[in-house]
Amino acid sequence: MSPLPLPPVAAPYQLPFHYGALHNIGVDFLVDPGPVREVLAKQHPALTAADFGGQALVSLNYQLYFAQYPSGGGITQEIEVNIIAYPTAAADRLPQVSYPQYAQGYDQSKLLGIARIHVLCDNPLAIDAGRVLYAEPKYPGWFKADMPSPNGPAGETWNIRCHAADLASDGSIQQRDVALFSFSADLNTLRPVTANNTPITGYGTEPGGKALAGPMNVYQPYHWYDLTVPAASDRARLTVHHETGALGQDLTHLIGNTPPTGAWTFQSPPVAAHHRPYYLP
Numbered sequence: 001m002s003p004l005p006l007p008p009v010a011a012p013y014q015l016p017f018h019y020g021a022l023h024n025i026g027v028d029f030l031v032d033p034g035p036v037r038e039v040l041a042k043q044h045p046a047l048t049a050a051d052f053g054g055q056a057l058v059s060l061n062y063q064l065y066f067a068q069y070p071s072g073g074g075i076t077q078e079i080e081v082n083i084i085a086y087p088t089a090a091a092d093r094l095p096q097v098s099y100p101q102y103a104q105g106y107d108q109s110k111l112l113g114i115a116r117i118h119v120l121c122d123n124p125l126a127i128d129a130g131r132v133l134y135a136e137p138k139y140p141g142w143f144k145a146d147m148p149s150p151n152g153p154a155g156e157t158w159n160i161r162c163h164a165a166d167l168a169s170d171g172s173i174q175q176r177d178v179a180l181f182s183f184s185a186d187l188n189t190l191r192p193v194t195a196n197n198t199p200i201t202g203y204g205t206e207p208g209g210k211a212l213a214g215p216m217n218v219y220q221p222y223h224w225y226d227l228t229v230p231a232a233s234d235r236a237r238l239t240v241h242h243e244t245g246a247l248g249q250d251l252t253h254l255i256g257n258t259p260p261t262g263a264w265t266f267q268s269p270p271v272a273a274h275h276r277p278y279y280l281p
Helices: 033-043 088-093 099-103 124-134 246-254
Strands: 021-031 047-049 056-069 072-087 113-121 138-146 157-167 173-186 193-195 200-205 211-216 222-226 236-240 262-267
Touching: 021 033, 021 099, 021 173, 021 236, 033 047, 033 056, 033 072, 033 113, 033 246, 047 088, 056 138, 072 088, 072 124, 072 138, 072 246, 099 262, 113 124, 113 246, 124 138, 124 211, 138 173, 173 246, 236 246
Parallel strands: 113 138, 113 200
Antiparallel strands: 021 056, 021 262, 047 072, 056 072, 072 113, 138 157, 157 173, 173 236, 193 222, 200 211, 222 262
């Protein structure tokens, strides 16, 4: 078998893409595998849904990140709706891991990756890059987010709300007053586990049907929270506000009323601090 060529890097992009800062929360749901297999077969036919004790895994992944460019900087928010999957052709190389083991990075083959089903984003450049570089099903959205911050009250509470948007003729994001879905996680008083779970393999399928994989490295550990323990009961939830759209239908079909199983967070540490002023005599 001859080696495969590398996917092309479309101009004007260059890889790897470097993040200047990243703030990230994921919420995982162990669900009925039937709907997951159905959706996955339509969007990523080269992949098979991972099996965790007879259940499949759907993961919501919110990111707020900063990138520095030669001409300045950019801030982007996005949410991925992912199915954890692996290449069907590589099934004989797959390690057997439980969900907690997967969440903590035990799968060092990195065959278990994220098959993107929906990706909503508020940055036109990031939408285009995701589509042409990684074959992401990426389209406009906008967000309201409350999250832990050293510049805010202490705590570990996340509230993420996703709204519909359009790509205007001038290339900008046009916000619409339509709430799509939201999720929240109150992680206060819960004890996290340090998880070295990257690189995260992201799977995409090009319009012609060719599957590709792109790894993402995060250079510090995540925090993973087990939401099945008694202290975590009702600490996180998903709400679908627009059930008739394609995204709402998929979320309802895939997750429904299933409670979350785990949450994971990452926040870039501060690199500088501007201190309180003082009076001169």
